[in-house]
Amino acid sequence: MSTTTATSGRARRPKKPITLVGVDVYVITEDGIPKFDEYGPFKIEFISNRGTKVWPGYVSPDLMLVNWYRCRFNATRPVTDKDVDAFVGELGKKHQWSAVQKLWNYGDEAGFSKAY
Amino acid sequence: MAKHVITMLPGEGTGPEICEAVRAVIDHTGVDITWEYEDIGLDCLKEHGTLLPEKTIKSIAKNKIAIKGPTTTPIGTGHKSANVTLRKMFDLYANVRPAKLIPVLKRPWDKIDILSFRENTEDSYAAIEHMVSDEVAQCLKVITWPGSVRIAEFAFKWAKANGRKKIQCVHKANIMKMTDGLFLEAFREVAKKYPEMESGDIIVDNCSMQLVRNPGQFDCLVLPNLYGDILSDLCAGLVGGLGFAPGANIGDNCAIFEAVHGSAPKYAGMKKVNPSAVLLSGVMMLKWLGETKAAERIEKGVDKVLAEGKHLTYDAGGTASTDEYAQAIIRAMDTL
Incomplete structure (x- = not known):
């Protein structure tokens, strides 16, 4: 007798090789745009607030900021989950964060958006 | 120095021909405006490598007011929307869109x-x-x-x-x-x-x-x-459709007025598209600048041309070109 699972009949997307290439960290602060140290193999690429890039580059002085920043860190070398764990541990000593999202490439395509 | 310095962003596709028609009508009001033309959109991407060059950003940041023709946003993949980038960059948090019945368009x-x-x-x-x-x-x-x-x-x-x-x-x-x-x-x-x-x-x-x-x-x-x-x-x-739909994107210190329709590249250069949406966005802009009389004059001119029905663009059931429609509005303004 064969067994089935609830998901056996679902549509499947063709698989692609998955590569961990960075992390988005959502930081909560009342002190304005956060500043970061170097964290091992992760380097800050941009910081956005409500989806608008606030670092680096031009920021309108009129831009309304809330106390929640999306901070994009790119890996500077091949990294593993262990590197992410260490990175988040270090970052958490200085910054309060609400969530961390790993960034993966699927084949040659980035599985994450850039900030406006 | 002109009373108002306004950044003009003609955009791409039919944008430049629409914006020229709109400028002719607005200039006819006699409001003292210096237009600063700047690039934006896909054509600009080919020339400058970006949808929104630094020079354009600086002009808007300086003038704090702009009027924009249509641009194309790639679907699914490709470049970010120039419109959304502008709204976010200048924190234009209020998008104001009036929708008012136009008598000549039977609804x-x-x-x-x-x-x-x-x-x-x-x-x-x-x-x-x-x-x-x-x-x-x-x-x-x-x-x-x-x-x-x-x-x-x-x-x-x-x-x-x-x-x-x-x-x-x-x-x-x-x-x-x-x-x-x-x-x-x-x-x-x-x-x-x-x-x-x-x-x-x-x-x-x-x-x-x-x-x-x-x-x-x-x-x-x-x-x-x-x-x-x-x-x-x-x-x-x-x-009556997007051809008559003006819009304004307004922040605390900057405003960009734009039609919400696309750039209709298949009609580019044919001078047949309806410039009303950008023109009525221009009316909103003039009111924003405090040039209420000039704005109302254009509105009345548009109403008159639409009511007469002799010089309508194809989307409104006529055969007039973009320029003929604009010139008809100018003549109508002179009779007010």
């Missing part, structure tokens, strides 16, 4: 005069998207308290200043209790400061149905970004 309703106030910088337009597994995509819907309060305050102020009576918050807070719930809570908080205005709320799906069945019941709508994007186009469709 099945007696009255439509709806003002939509779309929050322009948050919601699912925060561009925070991830493939969280290889078969699951996620888009964050970002709604903030200060962002919701300021669009509600903007809407109430605008509505009151323009003699409006009723304002409704459009939401789906019965399902999205945190995000739309916050937007609705902020609206209700602001509404308390305007007891002279009739205020209420309506669920977005019911609002969509009611707009189609009985649009005359609506006055002013305040909406989060995505619902505002969709329903303001619906409202434009009710009154």
Whole structure:
């Protein structure tokens, strides 16, 4: 007798090789745009607030900021989950964060958006 | 030095020919304007490697006012929208879209005069998207308290200043209790400061149905970004389509006025498209600048040309070119 699972009949997307290439960290602060140290193999690429890039580059002085920043860190070398764990541990000593999202490439395509 | 220095962004496709027609009409009012032409859009990408060059950004930042022709946003992949980039960069948080019945365009309703106030910088337009597994995509819907309060305050102020009576918050807070719930809570908080205005709320799906069945019941709508994007186009469709749909993107210190239709590249160079949407955006711009008489003169000119029906563009059932339509408006303005 064969067994089935609830998901056996679902549509499947063709698989692609998955590569961990960075992390988005959502930081909560009342002190304005956060500043970061170097964290091992992760380097800050941009910081956005409500989806608008606030670092680096031009920021309108009129831009309304809330106390929640999306901070994009790119890996500077091949990294593993262990590197992410260490990175988040270090970052958490200085910054309060609400969530961390790993960034993966699927084949040659980035599985994450850039900030406006 | 001219009284007003305005950044002109002709855009691409039919944008440049539309903007020339619009400029001719606005210049005919005699308002003292220096136009600073700057590049934006896909043509600009080919030439400068970016949809929005630094020079354009600087011009808008300096002048704090711009009028924009249509640009194309690539679908699915490719470059970010120049429109959304501008709105976010200059924090143009209020998208104001009037939809008023145009008598010459036969519609099945007696009255439509709806003002939509779309929050322009948050919601699912925060561009925070991830493939969280290889078969699951996620888009964050970002709604903030200060962002919701300021669009509600903007809407109430605008509505009151323009003699409006009723304002409704459009939401789906019965399902999205945190995000739309916050937007609705902020609206209700602001509404308390305007007891002279009739205020209420309506669920977005019911609002969509009611707009189609009985649009005359609506006055002013305040909406989060995505619902505002969709329903303001619906409202434009009710009154005659995007060819007549002006829009303004307004922040505390900068404003960009633009049509909401696309660049119609297949008609580029043919000078046949309707410039009304950009022209009426220009009318909104003149009012924003305090040039009310000039704005009203153009409005009356447009009304007269549409009522006469002799020089209509193809979308309104005529054969006039973009320039012929604009020249007819200019002649009509001279008779007022």
